[in-house]
Amino acid sequence: MPEKILAEQIANQLRRDILRGILPPGASIKERDNAAEMGVSRTPMREAIRILAKEGLVLLRPSRSPIVARPAFEEVADQVAVLVALEKLSAELACREAGAGDLAQIRAILDEMDRNFDQADPLDMFEIDMSFHSAIALASHNAALVETHTSYLQRLWHARYLAAIQRRNRDRVIRQHTRIVEAIEAGDPEAARDAIGVHMQSMTEDIRTVIAEETAKIEKTDIKTGETT
Amino acid sequence: MPEKILAEQIANQLRRDILRGILPPGASIKERDNAAEMGVSRTPMREAIRILAKEGLVLLRPSRSPIVARPAFEEVADQVAVLVALEKLSAELACREAGAGDLAQIRAILDEMDRNFDQADPLDMFEIDMSFHSAIALASHNAALVETHTSYLQRLWHARYLAAIQRRNRDRVIRQHTRIVEAIEAGDPEAARDAIGVHMQSMTEDIRTVIAEETAKIEKTDIKTGETT
DNA sequence: GTCGAAAATTTGGTATACCAAAAATTGTTG
DNA sequence: CAACAATTTTTGGTATACCAAATTTTCGAC
Numbered sequence: 426m427p428e429k430i431l432a433e434q435i436a437n438q439l440r441r442d443i444l445r446g447i448l449p450p451g452a453s454i455k456e457r458d459n460a461a462e463m464g465v466s467r468t469p470m471r472e473a474i475r476i477l478a479k480e481g482l483v484l485l486r487p488s489r490s491p492i493v494a495r496p497a498f499e500e501v502a503d504q505v506a507v508l509v510a511l512e513k514l515s516a517e518l519a520c521r522e523a524g525a526g527d528l529a530q531i532r533a534i535l536d537e538m539d540r541n542f543d544q545a546d547p548l549d550m551f552e553i554d555m556s557f558h559s560a561i562a563l564a565s566h567n568a569a570l571v572e573t574h575t576s577y578l579q580r581l582w583h584a585r586y587l588a589a590i591q592r593r594n595r596d597r598v599i600r601q602h603t604r605i606v607e608a609i610e611a612g613d614p615e616a617a618r619d620a621i622g623v624h625m626q627s628m629t630e631d632i633r634t635v636i637a638e639e640t641a642k643i644e645k646t647d648i649k650t651g652e653t654t
Numbered sequence: 655m656p657e658k659i660l661a662e663q664i665a666n667q668l669r670r671d672i673l674r675g676i677l678p679p680g681a682s683i684k685e686r687d688n689a690a691e692m693g694v695s696r697t698p699m700r701e702a703i704r705i706l707a708k709e710g711l712v713l714l715r716p717s718r719s720p721i722v723a724r725p726a727f728e729e730v731a732d733q734v735a736v737l738v739a740l741e742k743l744s745a746e747l748a749c750r751e752a753g754a755g756d757l758a759q760i761r762a763i764l765d766e767m768d769r770n771f772d773q774a775d776p777l778d779m780f781e782i783d784m785s786f787h788s789a790i791a792l793a794s795h796n797a798a799l800v801e802t803h804t805s806y807l808q809r810l811w812h813a814r815y816l817a818a819i820q821r822r823n824r825d826r827v828i829r830q831h832t833r834i835v836e837a838i839e840a841g842d843p844e845a846a847r848d849a850i851g852v853h854m855q856s857m858t859e860d861i862r863t864v865i866a867e868e869t870a871k872i873e874k875t876d877i878k879t880g881e882t883t
Numbered sequence: 884g885t886c887g888a889a890a891a892t893t894t895g896g897t898a899t900a901c902c903a904a905a906a907a908t909t910g911t912t913g
Numbered sequence: 914c915a916a917c918a919a920t921t922t923t924t925g926g927t928a929t930a931c932c933a934a935a936t937t938t939t940c941g942a943c
Contacts, residue, residue: 430896456924466898471925479708488905488924503798507743514739569732573802659926685894695928700895717894717935 431465432472438463439473443482443493444583450495454483481580498636501584505632508577509625512558515574516617518565519609527564528610534560535599535606542595551589555582557602561609587639588631597627660694661701667692668702672711672722673812679724683712710809727865730813734861737806738854741787744803745846747794748838756793757839763789764828764835771824780818784811786831790838816868817860826856 429437442448460470474491477483481504484494496504519527534557542550555578562574601624608616658666671677689699703720706712710733713723725733748756763786771779784807791803830853837845 432896467925468897468899472896485925490924500797503796506747506796507740507798507802510739510743511736514736518735567732567735568729569736573736661926696895697927697929701926714895719894 431469432476435463435465435469435473436476439477440480440482440579443477444586448493450493452493453490454492455490480576482583496584498633498640501581501632501636502629504577504581505625505629508574508581509622509629511570511574511577512561512621512625513618514567514570515558515562515565516605516609516621517614518567518570519561520612520614520617522566523564523609527560531557531560531564531606531609535602538602539599542599547590547593548586551586554589554598555585561605564609584632584636585628588628588635591635591638592631601627660698661705664692664694664698664702665705668706669709669711669808672706673815677722679722681722682719683721684719709805711812725813727862727869730810730861730865731858733806733810734854734858737803737810738851738858740799740803740806741790741850741854742847743796743799744787744791744794745834745838745850746843747796747799748790749841749843749846751795752793752838756789760786760789760793760835760838764831767831768828771828776819776822777815780815783818783827784814790834793838813861813865814857817857817864820864820867821860830856 439448439454448454454474456467456470456474460467463470474483474485478485478491481496482494483491485491519531523531534553538550538553538557541553545553558578559571559575562571565571601620604620605617605624608620668677668683677683683703685696685699685703689696692699703712703714707714707720710725711723712720714720748760752760763782767779767782767786770782774782787807788800788804791800794800830849833849834846834853837849
């Protein structure tokens, strides 16, 4: 694959730092300073910040440095509601459009999660989980849906990652994923929508819990030190 | 409202030219030439082109000038499938979340269309039609949904505009919009989803017909003159 | 007339400089 | 000590120049 332009490389690096908490919510991203640190000019840095702002990972402020977004639960919940609709559409279309290769791919990812859930590194397992959902979107054979779905996966990555890490539940995840796969293999759109609905309901609850905990932690820190950004 | 930056103004102007057919599908947008014509530098022009590419109105090509997108029916149909899911979610959430002001706004737009459909300029009427759909999205009180829905409205504007202009059917549109409004006013999510489904099915058929006609027209022109871009 | 090589042109990407506006900081006064 | 004014700093946006790569055009040989 062709080498990415500088702006995309910078966006990827910043995205990784944000998703891994190296750049925590509220941290400012100074265009000039960050560019100098990376030995690049402002132009690709500016472009990269724009990319991340579009993904909802960074918040642009007029005449102030952009900051790493710290979405309230309500914002995340809004995005999750849209993601649920997209995933339901994915599963529904996959029931109709998926080829044998698509189904094999989806099943293979489920089997891999089943085998390796406990041994694998949590981040790796989380990424496999995301690839499961992406594989279903790809099986829909709807390019616009794939693109929008990917955008929401990226936006929600951090919240979902925290939720997945802190509320790991192997049996529940495998059971719910299995229901989804079986519905798609059976070509049953209604069953697929229901299975997606149950799975995403669990996830929403997990995210709510995790964000509440993070918010409590942050408020305690803010009161203690009086810190602002 | 604060004055927009140059890049956004340029994007708006190019968008208008594209949607109105002044820049037809396939026309190239030369960064340097267009910038010089508008008396601006490449930087805001480049940014504007990026904005339109994100909206699907412009197709970026490596080492070649971007061109005005000429989506195949399949691409448009894919986007419409996603838009249908978003509109159903809008209507569903609006049933729960809409305030009295939201309902009044939606009803007012319907009444305005009913009164002025035949007299008003077709472009004005089309824009009112779009504002009807936007009002429902706004009534959902889900910011992420509003943003994604707006993005899809923009991407699909040209196809929908052509379809609306060439297959105008006042009674059908008013009837279908009325069903949607009544379902939302009744707070009935299922009825709202059904009404949206019927309405968008009609629209998809109209778009299919119009794109088939446009494609036939373009192929005839290409064969005749051998023109390429 | 065709084909291949060389030259020219076009293009996207990036670096750097400058400007106006907004925000933050500092100093002065009451 | 607080408020206000002046100054400084930071910032986003834009203009311009340059470069490497890709594409197109031109030219020469067969």
